[in-house]
Amino acid sequence: MASLTINGEEHELQEPGEMPLLWALRDVVQLTGTKFGCGISECGACTVHVDGEVTRSCVTPVSAVEGKEVTTIEAMANDATGQRVQRAWLDLGVAQCGYCQGGQIMAATALLKENPEPDEEQIREAMNGNLCRCGTYNRIMAAIKRASGGEDKA
Amino acid sequence: MSQDREMPMIANVSRRRFLKGLAASSALVVAVRWDPLLAEEEEKQYGADAMPGGWVDNPNVFIHIDADGIVTVINHRSEMGQGIRTSLVMVAADELGADWDRVRVEQAPADQDKYGNQNTDGSRSMRHWFSPMRRAAAAARHMLEQAAANEWGVPVEDCRAGVHVVRHEPSGRELGFGELAGSARELSIPDRDSLTLKPDGELRYISRETGMVNGELRDDKVRPPAIDGDDIVSGSAVFGGDIILDDQLFAVVARPPVYGANLKSVDDADALKVPGVVKVVTIEGADPPAGFEPLGGVAVVAENTWAAIEGRRALSIEWNLEAAGDNAHYDTEAYRKALVESAQSPGKTIRESGNIEEALQKADRRVEATYYMPHMAQAPMEPPVAVVRFKDGKGEAWAPVQHPRATREGVAGKLGLDVEDVTVNVTLLGGGFGRKSKPDFVMEAASIARQLEGRPVRVQWTREDDIQHTYFHANSVDRLEAGLDADGKAIGWLHRTLSPSIGSLFAEDPEHKAGFELGMGFNTMPFDIPAIRLENPEASAHVRIGWFRSVYNLPHAFAIQSFAAEMAEAAGRDHRDYLLELLGPARRIDPATFNDEWNYGEDPERYPINVGRMRAVVERATQEAEWGRELPPGRGLGLAMHHSFVSYTAVVMEVEVQDDGGVIVHRADMAFDCGRQVNPERIRSQLEGACVMGIGIALHSEVTLSEGIVEQDNFHQYHIPRMEHAPRDVRVHLVNNDPDAPMGGVGEPGLPPVASALCNAIYAATGQRIRKLPVADQLAG
Numbered sequence: 001m002a003s004l005t006i007n008g009e010e011h012e013l014q015e016p017g018e019m020p021l022l023w024a025l026r027d028v029v030q031l032t033g034t035k036f037g038c039g040i041s042e043c044g045a046c047t048v049h050v051d052g053e054v055t056r057s058c059v060t061p062v063s064a065v066e067g068k069e070v071t072t073i074e075a076m077a078n079d080a081t082g083q084r085v086q087r088a089w090l091d092l093g094v095a096q097c098g099y100c101q102g103g104q105i106m107a108a109t110a111l112l113k114e115n116p117e118p119d120e121e122q123i124r125e126a127m128n129g130n131l132c133r134c135g136t137y138n139r140i141m142a143a144i145k146r147a148s149g150g151e152d153k154a
Numbered sequence: 155m156s157q158d159r160e161m162p163m164i165a166n167v168s169r170r171r172f173l174k175g176l177a178a179s180s181a182l183v184v185a186v187r188w189d190p191l192l193a194e195e196e197e198k199q200y201g202a203d204a205m206p207g208g209w210v211d212n213p214n215v216f217i218h219i220d221a222d223g224i225v226t227v228i229n230h231r232s233e234m235g236q237g238i239r240t241s242l243v244m245v246a247a248d249e250l251g252a253d254w255d256r257v258r259v260e261q262a263p264a265d266q267d268k269y270g271n272q273n274t275d276g277s278r279s280m281r282h283w284f285s286p287m288r289r290a291a292a293a294a295r296h297m298l299e300q301a302a303a304n305e306w307g308v309p310v311e312d313c314r315a316g317v318h319v320v321r322h323e324p325s326g327r328e329l330g331f332g333e334l335a336g337s338a339r340e341l342s343i344p345d346r347d348s349l350t351l352k353p354d355g356e357l358r359y360i361s362r363e364t365g366m367v368n369g370e371l372r373d374d375k376v377r378p379p380a381i382d383g384d385d386i387v388s389g390s391a392v393f394g395g396d397i398i399l400d401d402q403l404f405a406v407v408a409r410p411p412v413y414g415a416n417l418k419s420v421d422d423a424d425a426l427k428v429p430g431v432v433k434v435v436t437i438e439g440a441d442p443p444a445g446f447e448p449l450g451g452v453a454v455v456a457e458n459t460w461a462a463i464e465g466r467r468a469l470s471i472e473w474n475l476e477a478a479g480d481n482a483h484y485d486t487e488a489y490r491k492a493l494v495e496s497a498q499s500p501g502k503t504i505r506e507s508g509n510i511e512e513a514l515q516k517a518d519r520r521v522e523a524t525y526y527m528p529h530m531a532q533a534p535m536e537p538p539v540a541v542v543r544f545k546d547g548k549g550e551a552w553a554p555v556q557h558p559r560a561t562r563e564g565v566a567g568k569l570g571l572d573v574e575d576v577t578v579n580v581t582l583l584g585g586g587f588g589r590k591s592k593p594d595f596v597m598e599a600a601s602i603a604r605q606l607e608g609r610p611v612r613v614q615w616t617r618e619d620d621i622q623h624t625y626f627h628a629n630s631v632d633r634l635e636a637g638l639d640a641d642g643k644a645i646g647w648l649h650r651t652l653s654p655s656i657g658s659l660f661a662e663d664p665e666h667k668a669g670f671e672l673g674m675g676f677n678t679m680p681f682d683i684p685a686i687r688l689e690n691p692e693a694s695a696h697v698r699i700g701w702f703r704s705v706y707n708l709p710h711a712f713a714i715q716s717f718a719a720e721m722a723e724a725a726g727r728d729h730r731d732y733l734l735e736l737l738g739p740a741r742r743i744d745p746a747t748f749n750d751e752w753n754y755g756e757d758p759e760r761y762p763i764n765v766g767r768m769r770a771v772v773e774r775a776t777q778e779a780e781w782g783r784e785l786p787p788g789r790g791l792g793l794a795m796h797h798s799f800v801s802y803t804a805v806v807m808e809v810e811v812q813d814d815g816g817v818i819v820h821r822a823d824m825a826f827d828c829g830r831q832v833n834p835e836r837i838r839s840q841l842e843g844a845c846v847m848g849i850g851i852a853l854h855s856e857v858t859l860s861e862g863i864v865e866q867d868n869f870h871q872y873h874i875p876r877m878e879h880a881p882r883d884v885r886v887h888l889v890n891n892d893p894d895a896p897m898g899g900v901g902e903p904g905l906p907p908v909a910s911a912l913c914n915a916i917y918a919a920t921g922q923r924i925r926k927l928p929v930a931d932q933l934a935g
Binding site for chain 2: 131
């Protein structure tokens with residue numbers, strides 16, 4: 001049993017504390033924007049923010065996030081940086097199938113909050129844990145650059 | 155396609171059936187469709203005409219207009235990232251004159267009788283549906299114009315549809331599409347022959363270069379935003395696993411570790427003690443050839459996915475491996491060696507011209523090489539997942555499937571229902587790449603649902619399940635031998651290809667590739683060489699073999715295009731010049747003369763093997779890449795070309811090989827000719843993605859088996875490309891956007907030449923030939 005704060009809302013979970021946050025989000029709280037891709041922290045599809053830090057929810061037990069702020073892709077529209085990243089994603093037509101893109105956007109948003117103007121090497125390092133089988137990496141790179149600098153680009 | 159073949163058949167379809175499930179307020183009437191079953195049998199059918207279910211161009215089926223003016227376009231093809239939900243809707247909206255902001259898309263359920271063919275594979279959606287969709291929209295536009303003419307009591311010739319309105323030209327009066335929808339639906343559908351399609355100059359959405367063009371954003375005021383874009387970036391897009399119904403249960407399945415093995419015994423006592431586990435049930439599997447049938451096994455059903463996974467961990471299962479026969483001893487390395495050995499001896503002759511023995515004998519130089527491509531897993535980021543409910547004698551499925559009709563039939567079979575009593579809702583696919591052409595995972599869900607008394611169940615494949623139990627890309631050995639004369643000119647070409655066939659999935663193992671498999675770049679090899687022999691010795695299947703994006707084109711292109719570079723080297727010639735010489739003069743080849751009766755299902759007259767188009771993409775890619783330019787040490791340029799899915803691709807890669815054997819792709823130039831381009835932005839992104847996937851195929855991706863068991867189980871062992879592997883710069887050069895050029899495929903044809911271009915570049919950088927994929931650590935040390 002655990003008490004979680006997800007996107008600012010309190011949730012009381014009856015499930016065991018060792019349940020991975022991913023499945024608590026998807027099956028119990030029914031926030032399905034966070035995706036299952038590998039279950040072993042190898043692909044990044046399940047990326048969320050815990051107290052602002054990039055976290056792979058598939059290997060994070062719910063007991064580990066009690067008392068912390070969990071933020072998912074569903075809340076990015078209410079986040080200034082998240083919005084900018086989403087806008088850049090749309091402007092550059094990043095998504096193909098779209099399945100991994102929630103996790104990509106969560107990773108990109110966390111990066112830009114920490115480092116508003118990352119260079120290519122820093123972007124590559126931050127995003128290397130997020131797999132995209134459609135191969136949208138070049139557009140992801142371009143979109144992060146577009147969203148960087150803390151201001152909207154025309 | 156002759157006019158005769160396009161004549162409509164009036165099928166006996168009742169109005170009531172048509173209106174079922176549609177917005178009755180907006181539905182237009184009358185059924186006009188093409189059904190190959192009704193067609194005259196003596197004439198061979200091609201393209202969409204030849205597909206099961208044929209095509210439909212009835213506006214009632216595809217276009218609905220509500221009184222408030224909202225236009226809903228029904229998309230009946232599966233969306234897996236290729237963008238069909240956007241591109242096909244662009245076609246309809248453009249021809250209709252709809253304002254993009256007032257256009258919606260609705261995904262059709264599986265119903266081939268109503269929508270025509272829905273099997274989304276073979277890079278066919280746009281080339282088969284561009285014309286029917288345009289006609290459906292044109293018919294709807296004519297009906298709106300007629301409705302306006304009737305309303306105003308004026309000649310229809312004076313009424314023209316503009317953007318979401320019909321305008322009476324002489325008076326300037328206008329009526330919106332929404333205002334006209336009600337009366338338009340009472341009109342009969344105009345005769346297909348009477349339809350006038352919009353001239354290209356009046357099209358606003360299609361065939362325009364908007365969005366990202368080689369790193370530069372081209373803004374265009376009328377750029378239609380991608381249909382699912384907002385939902386994807388906000389996390390609200392609905393994929394297969396995102397369906398949660400009332401009272402839903404969650405399951406994972408333990409499957410036999412070897413193809414053909416089955417369940418001996420299971421002890422589920424510990425599994426049932428796991429909190430949240432509700433039930434453990436068995437799923438019957440099929441013996442090989444298993445087709446689309448599930449592998450069978452034990453399903454743990456629980457209140458959530460995690461409990462099901464934990465429950466599965468607690469099962470004690472004994473498998474009957476003897477049932478798998480030889481498959482239980484399948485070892486991919488031993489198999490590779492055996493195929494390499496077999497490749498030394500002649501096999502079934504597939505194509506022959508000239509005298510190959512004589513040519514090789516009199517050759518001044520002989521070049522010989524053997525290439526290998528391993529098994530691979532498609533590994534879409536969304537592993538297979540499906541929800542099925544069986545209640546009150548009806549079945550309903552929600553699943554990310556490429557082949558809705560096979561899914562519907564498979565689910566009906568598992569539930570013991572008529573197909574009409576099963577509804578298949580097609581969700582977005584989190585990638586397909588051929589994996590989701592097979593509905594086995596939905597049939598698993600149906601098998602479980604049948605044992606759950608009305609509660610819906612979601613079956614989730616874990617990544618381990620996916621990598622260990624997919625339908626694998628066929629591993630392949632290709633041996634090539636060429637004879638060159640004193641000038642280095644090719645005078646003989648002997649190619650033997652050995653791979654297990656997808657045919658082994660559906661019938662007794664044929665041990666030879668089928669026509670459609672050979673037609674993927676093997677017998678369609680276009681080189682202009684006097685003596686050619688192509689052979690296909692035997693190879694047996696020991697796992698489920700299935701489609702993987704671009705399928706057998708992958709090994710064929712890798713071998714042929716790598717070998718062409720080796721021949722150029724042996725001849726002391728520049729690779730590009732030599733490749734163009736091998737291709738020979740621009741000409742149109744009837745595929746039948748190459749013993750290819752398949753030709754991707756297309757009419758050989760409209761879609762010959764076109765050497766001119768091959769030469770053009772080679773010339774464009776090399777020109778853009780500044781072929782021949784000086785590079786720093788450790789870097790090289792590599793080239794490859796391949797035609798597949800009736801499109802043409804050439805790739806030049808600039809590669810750096812680092813001291814530790816690491817490979818960086820600095821730049822990729824891809825020239826691509828798919829004929830008329832409907833949505834250039836998505837064509838570009840498909841090619842960019844193919845480039846990345848091809849790099850992964852070249853460098854990393856391999857599934858191996860020992861004792862019939864897959865040795866990799868997740869992304870730490872089965873490697874797919876990451877951002878670090880993407881080209882630092884990728885440029886796509888689209889050629890031949892001619893409205894009259896026959897439309898080719900887009901989703902697959904970018905992929906086949908990539909691995910060869912990369913390996914040729916590695917050779918240019920290091921002098922080391924890569925003949926066995928993946929590169930992995932071959933360049934280290």
